[in-house]
Amino acid sequence: MSGMNDPGMNVLILGGSGFLGTAVAQACERGGATVRVLSRSGRTAVGEGVRGDVRMPRLGLSSADLARVREQTTHVVLCFGSVSWTSGPGEVLETHSSGMRSALAFLRELPALRQAVHISSLLALGRAKGRITNRELYTGQRFRNWYEYGKYCAERLVRDTPELPVGVVRFGPVLGPDPRGGRPDTRHGLPMAFPHLLAGYPVHLARRGDFPCWITDATSAAQIVLKALTTPIGRSTWTWFDPAMPTLGEVFTEVCRPWGVVPKIVEAGPLGRFTRLIGERVGAPKELTEYTEPWFDLDVNVLKEIPEPWPVPDPDYLGATGEALRGGTERRALV
Template sequence: MTSVSFITGFPGFIATRLLKKIARFHPFARFELLVHPSQLSRAKQELDRLVADGASPRERYRLIQGDITAKGLGLGSDDLTRLRRDVTHVFHLAALYDLAVPQDIAYRVNVIGTDHVNDFVRSLTHLQRYTYFSTAYVSGDRTGRIYESELDCGQSFKNHYEATKFAAEVNVQALREDVPLTIIRPGIVMGDSRTGETAKFDGPYFIMRFLDRLRALPVPYVGAGAAHINLVPVDYIIDATAHLAFAQEALDRVYHLTNPNPCSARETYEMICTALLGKKPTWTLPSSLIEASLSLSPLRRFVRVEKETIAYFSHLADYDASGAQQDLLAAGIHCPSLREFLQPAVDYYIAHRTDPDKLIPVR
């Protein structure tokens, strides 16, 4: 039977790169791409680029207008009938990945949207694998060693993003007895390890935006910075997912796609400062003071940093990735160290830091 993959989240950065990778690994596969109506024009452009890059012919790909927040994914009966008959693999990537997202919006997209995808998955006749993109940070405020086998440990959450991704994964894991499932939990995703390319400057890029504002001043450290910051390049996430989604050993497994050797927040901050500004920080601001200051929206907008980012500088959690490392080793897939991919990330930021499409507005 021909492999038919149904992918949500296209034309998002990770979904687009994953599609390209799978298309090359599986040259006879076909793809059904669920696209929100607001993204249809961009999706057509991305698909044209992908086909021109060699993932052709165009007939392998179908764009379907839909909405994960609507019942039946907002699809018509003809589309649903065809998909239920043909789809063999589902990749659910569509979500809101914003640490400052309001609760109601996060819940509607991340939880209700995932529930609708789950309902769709249960209706498929020939499903071979459902690959769901969660996040390592479903661990919330837990500290210490976090294992891939763990989920609900009574934790609280630092923001609505974490809380809703946790609730969504709980509902996905409830399918494990009935659905062939693989759950992917990435760390904090940065740009490509070789080119630095990324879709937007959020997450660790807020540090670069902050340092840009202070480049003429003596630069401070942010708190003690003892916590590990788990940064991974997007190409590692893509390579690992494209392998695990079709690997028999990954069936009914949960994987931390995290960096097995993360740097501390202080080391990470110092490395970014050196690569971006050519100098090291010389004094320290308490993280509590910075977090309190960022409660003031004018200051947030000036330094271009969301206050939710600061909590990760002091969050003492480490993500065990033993299962992922074991199952990816045979495929020759490994996560590079931050020192290997930080300079390309900084160089890409420098080249594109005025691009309005990449600058996430700070509210």
Template sequence: MKVAVFGGSGYLGELVAERCDSRGHQVVALSRNPGRGTWEHRRCDLTAPGLGMDENTREVVAESDVCVFAAGSVSWQATSTESLQIHDRGIAALLRLVESAKRAPRIVHVSSILALGEPEKPVTSDQLYVGQRFRNWYEYGKYVAEHRVRHSNTQHNIVRFGPLLGVGYDRTVPSTGDGLPAIFPLVLAGYPLPLTDGGRYPCYVGDVFGAAELVADMVEWTAHGRTITWFDPENPSLLEILSRVCLPFGKYPRVLKADVKRGEWLLRMAMRRIGTDSNLADYAHPWIEVHCGADLENAGAARCRKDYIQAMSAAMAGQVWPARIEARSVHA
């Protein structure tokens, strides 16, 4: 099949392109920056007029069998203009391009568990709007993008991921500029972290390799509007995640047990004082409850590798983690 991967040079997108290429698909990676794989690369910019594509590239997309929407890096500090340029107007322009093709490609849309914002009740994969509030423009942008895909005249399936960790294509690791990984430098530097219940609550992380494998599976599925939420079935707590990150560095996280909800304003002020994103305070307490056990069963082919968090941390430290990252079933 011909597969167009938008965001094909990103942490997840580049690995998706590699997984699809390894399965024998004809892959075209589209992004603002050239990728590193041997597959075809073309320029695309969701914030530019005409998506920054030349006419030949538009034809390549229109002739694809499947389009993977995986563009847009995580940025909690994005303004409304920056976020909506990509996740609203950019996605809308992509959908118009797909819908105008003579034989419209199927779509695999990579969404985020953050598209659910902060609801007041448990949420399942069948839901999107549940009266939730959104803590930053990135969350709202992901919500708008998924809403547009859901209500488009396309054949599509949607997958939501939580924070993705692990070692990606060519030993890449996630950026520590935003989201959960932004906490890692603070922990490794020895900063004490006040966390509700000492961080003993889940953050729905997943292995980027398993996530890419699942997207490659979905490329080969029949599209009928499914929405899947996928994460590590072990569902480690934030404390467990931070402990595994610290392990290759020979450290242990300094966690303070506190009711962060009551003093969240004080924590945000302290984070601003040390020069980090105050939005990280959102990880200092439980923020969502997701009910999606059936999703993990339906996505049984996708796996998380053993020690993927420690392997990522070792790569961050310039080390080679012992070869204990063989795949394991999500049902293990």
């Protein structure tokens, strides 16, 4: 991969202690980069941990850390913010909007900065209208929750800073075993459905889930971020998902397979909203009811804008996700 084993690559990962952030840190370290991970705890499983807070001026760094980080950093990954679909407006705007403003202001102070990458989400498109490519962000869409709106605000801020070398990489749901060890987090996002399905409860989906959910695994997603840093991506926007394009129904089936469970996926037909309400009554996560129909019309040719060779997703990352649910300690996921 371009840029591998570059001894002059000094990467600062903001929010790198979470699920995807850890995978990105691992990929960068394997690529030969010096890795620093900023988090509020200052702890990291990869590289050097630095205590800070993206919501504060100059990331809340101590004087000693500020001098080192500012002088040495050549690449930055913006990978912070809660993945919770249930977050309220205060938490979302403080992190994704105010935090992004603080992070971008800090990037302006880095004399050696060569490339930064903002990890965005396809959910920033909300209920987008029309065919979506890498060019669109606002399409007159409505947002299902504050998380979607927060991701939209963060990407909007990045796009509005043309003087900075910040590219955008969009992902859908990212699955796979937790690179930090322990069980995958099932308290947020699409994984909220897993315990429900494993318990034998039904999920009501349009077309029985026969539509893509633009999913990928953490390992290939992290490799795409590294490629964006080293190619480099410049000011472009990339979108990455598993080229095999598993459907939502297939995702649920494969995650349940290691448990010997066949998920109960019920057709949400003409009475779709009524049947989804019934699903909530028997325990279906309420936050998932807005995602039971195709999410948007994404042009699959967006993948071709990423220079090849592409990473190859783990062929059984969905089954491995289900297997990982069997043991370990559940961890909170931040990206």
